[in-house]
Amino acid sequence: MGFGRGSIISRTNITMYFFENDLYPGKKVKLEYFSKAKARNEVPFLSRRVAESIPFSSDEFPGILKLFSLKPESREAKAMNRTIAMCERRVIEGEDMYCAASLESLVDLSVRKFGNDIQVLSSEVEKETENQDFSVANEGTILMGEKDIVCHKMKYPYAVFLCHSLDKTAVYRVPLVGKHGTKANALAVCHRDTSAWNPNHIAFLLLKVKPGSVPICHFLMRESLVWVPNRFAH
DSSP: OOBSSGGGGGGTTSOOOEEGGGOSTTOEEEOSTTBTTSOOOOOOOBOHHHHHHSOOSSTTHHHHHHHTTOOTTSHHHHHHHHHHHHHHSOOOTTEEEEEEOBHHHHHHHHHHHHOSSEEEEOOEESSOBSOOEEEEOTTOOEEEESSOEEEEEOOSSSOOEEEEEESSEEEEEEEEEETTSOEEEEEEEEESOOTTSOTTBHHHHHHTOOTTSSOEEEEOOTTOEEEEESOOOO
């Protein structure tokens, strides 16, 4: 995701990546994730029975397109192909990854990793807003866990989450306030070991650092979910 300079030229005004010590009260960030204009991915889950009856692999992609009556050159088909490719990619060192296409599989796989005593987190916003400018509120950030599974909602005709867990990460709940007073709680993930990342990753290009040199953080999309062991936050 984002391996290359060209993809960041028009997006450098958005807060994409930052350092862990940037999460202090008063820090200004620019987020498109809470913007009313940003289209949300609201496709629903299928039941496990139905999801497991539908092929989901690059080898079967022509049949998948036929099932959904899509042409290979269509925008939807290209997005679906990217999702399947991401789900089939090789994991990097220290990473566990799976794709869940039903609510049951999303929960089961998280329980298998952490046990039954877990909680799920997501970013929240008080109300939809056109504003993208926020500041970290005075309440300060809360460390929610240092073992986590982050699940990104992918582009597909039904809900598919790509979930992965990386060693040496931390999840923070970051209280934000917009310039017009809108309150939000954003989730930020900080990767404390980036030594196995692609040296051309967009984060290194933006922050002008090298792999493994410093922790790198990013905010999560509103549709993303984070599973953490259910213990007290601090």
